[in-house]
Amino acid sequence: MREFSVPERLGVFGLGVAANPLIVGLAVLTAAVPPLLLLRASGVLPPPVGWSDRARRRTGWGAGLLAGASWLSQLHRLGLG
Structure with a gap:
């Protein structure tokens, strides 16, 4: 397996994001949901309102x-x- 230096590693990451930019949104959503669920479960946030x-x-x-x-x-x- 080839070893990458830090700038090359960031370049590969940049190429990956360029190939699939929606993955950044998915990562943000994945990071944001657990704290929101904890806040809702602890009663800090109100329950969701039905449509x-x-x-x-x-x-x-x-x-x-x-x-x-x-x-x-x-x-x-x-x-x-």
Whole structure:
């Protein structure tokens, strides 16, 4: 296995982030959730408020439209649409 110096190691990290920038958001979310859960469990934060029926319906439509757009995009990418 090849040994990397510190600047090269950061370069590899930078290439990895450039290839998949959403991983940074996932890392932040992973680091932020446990403290929030502890604060909620200890009573410092109030319990979550449920969404209204209207908000759930709008979110469902939005998710459905995104899924449909993804499906059409994949069909187009594969030359099937």
